[in-house]
Amino acid sequence: MYGFVSLEVSPLLAYDTQATVKQAKALHAQANRPNLFIKIPGTREGLPAIEEAIFAGVPVNVTLLFSTEQYQAAADAYLKGLERRVAAGLLPDIRSVASLFVSRWDKAVMDKVPSALRNTLGLAVSQQAYRAYRDVMDSNRFQRLASLGARSQRLLFASTGN
Template sequence: MNRTIELLAQGQSCWMDDLTRRMINSGDLARRVGEEGLRGITSNPAIFEKAVAEGADYDDDIVRAAAAGRSPAGIYEELITSDVRNACDILRPVYEETAGVDGFVSLEVSPHLAHDTEASIEEARRLWTLVDRPNLFIKIPGTPAGVPAVEQLLFEGINVNITLLFSIARYEAVAEAYLRALERRLDAGQPIERIASVASFFLSRIDVLVDRLLRQRIVPDRLPPDPDPRSLLGKVAIANAKLAYQAFSHIRASNRWMALAEKGARVQRMLWASTSTKNPDYPDLMYVEPLIGPMTINTMTRKTIAGFREHGTVQATVTHDVQRARRVMEDLGRLGVSFDLVTAQLENDAVQKFIDPFELAAQAVRHQG
């Protein structure tokens, strides 16, 4: 059996971060959904920019919209929402078959709004109405300004994919926002059965930064300190994710959640993002195989999916080695690396890394028009 399908038996869904018009028109998306067990996909401005620059799939629509006086940003939005709407339709059978658990397509608000609560809410409402599909996720960064936006949008019945999560504290804040939104809906006499949300926890970027800080603590020709910084290289992202899953499990076991579940609430699943290996010296599946387990999603690139299908091991692992994960994080602190500072920097850097491809996508549209 296909290994990505086998993941479903472990409670994990495979999503992709690679939506393009060619993928839709060629039938590749439908094939992956039907034959490979793909359960969701997300739009990505960097992928879109590359598709516009290297292919002709969007050329006619760009010329037409430019002739009609649309701005580059407006053209980008028109094209990407059209792709998202069509992808939603392809994944709609999955959404129906799973009673709204899977089958989602994610679309982000402008990353320029990551620090503006009200503007994020307004844009999310507009995009939700524009796409007009029940299996749409609006992506909102889990920044301090994003957390209240998440709560309000979920209260209004808009599905939210909370992105750019690096710390357990920030994850717990967005999980709390989800619980509050559901409780507010019940208080207002509104249904909660079809409200959906995922919390997207980023992985590889953590090791890129932490490894750099650890290497600064390796002194050649000297006995290593205790703990040895080299023993933590490539270990922190997975340790942090395993502990985040423990926080997720604790929330699910709470009386507060149980009361909501009895009223039909859906679990806000953990989504592992940024799971392609950045360091060529590391195994290609190091952010996939250790994090398999119930009520999780792994968003993989084409390359990572291909590698997993070829030589991946499918077994429940996300609750394994939790004590070791705690030791990794404790040892990191003993070496003088503040993980709170690491995650704060990663969050700020990640917002900019979202802004850059977003602007490049609009520039690509301008050049083609």
């Protein structure tokens, strides 16, 4: 059994969907490992690259997620990629994780909230995102894909330290 590792596409490509996808495919092919994810930012500009990489069969670690809305957009890109695979007659068994950055919230408000509320905002955002994750995984949309062999996009809580 392998542990999973991630390689990151160049941040210089962040605003170029096609270049990001090209590099994601190249990194994945070059490594040629079943336990490799390619990190693509879950930014507005990264969403089309996430969808395209999933469609191309590249496992993706969606990074730089800071809110429930960003997680939902990343999950949508993942599902769109899987749906396109199914429509093209391909198997939807492409893995993905969505990395929600937690401690950045707490750091941002550390000096602006009473001490009793410190280190609580990241947890609250994480709980909201987890509820959204469960909603996505329980949805008819995902359940249809799962019945064809899709795996859930795992929600990963990242950057959890102070």
